[in-house]
Amino acid sequence: MSKFKYTEEKEKEFQNIASKYPKIDAMMLPALWLVQEQEGWVSPDAMVFVADKLNKTPIEVYEFATFYTMFNLKPIGTYHIELCKTLSCMIMGAQDLRRFIKDTIGIEPGQTSSDGKFHLSEVECQGACGGAPMIALNHTYHENLTVDKLKNILEECK
Template sequence: MSAFVFTPENEEKFAALLQRYPQKSSLTLPSLWMVQYQEGFISEDAIVFLAKKLETTPMNIYSVASFYTMFNLKPVGKYHIQICKTLSCMLRGSQEIKKHIENRLGIKAGENTKDMKFTLTEVECLGSCGSAPCMSLNEAYKENLTIEKIDAILDSLA
């Protein structure tokens, strides 16, 4: 397995960002986003790569990457469904919706479908409690979910 490196475009972006920050470690979050957009997740190779670039330790990079649930520490499917499990969504039926998605996809929360088309993850509050229950599908929020809405969404991705 080859070690992670930035694409030439990301190298350029990184060099440009470096001019704006006096401390290299301030680039940790933007660098993690670049890795995730490039690879889809934050691999161990990428953590070692970033630690060298940011002149810090792999543990520092890992501690940031693992603190934020928006960073994937393992590969995810083409469609990443992140369903909120916090109180407002739970009170408005998120558990039933989660079970329905699990049944439709044949996976449990935390798993990928075999074809890597879908990943289902349970997350804490997405900050959209007023439109509970909600989930994110890649970067788009899907709100006021019902079983019918979920079926329409999954049918459109089939």
């Protein structure tokens, strides 16, 4: 039995999405995504909750959650910086952004700052190549970045 529960709002979202699926056990992705929206990550306890909800075993949920890199399997910082590392962004200066983040916040991809505020991930193309280089900050895209623009964005988070 899991201690995790969706909030009332997330439970409503779950039911709404479920009404559009022919079979409840096909709802693995949205069910996990709702967990992550609520908690910021997907805990083992939440996986048990999802398994109960979808009539799956916890190991089936675990296999699914660990396959997709978009699911955080550990708590991450308040601000999740997803830095695109694919070709257009790389050519247009993603390495400068990465260096700036390392020099100012002190984190490399996969790390969370010591104050728990920022977490950096390097991700593949986000479909915003025309605005390269770009980051997603808690899923909001910031495009055509320079180090100065990134500095201003991160200062607003402090």
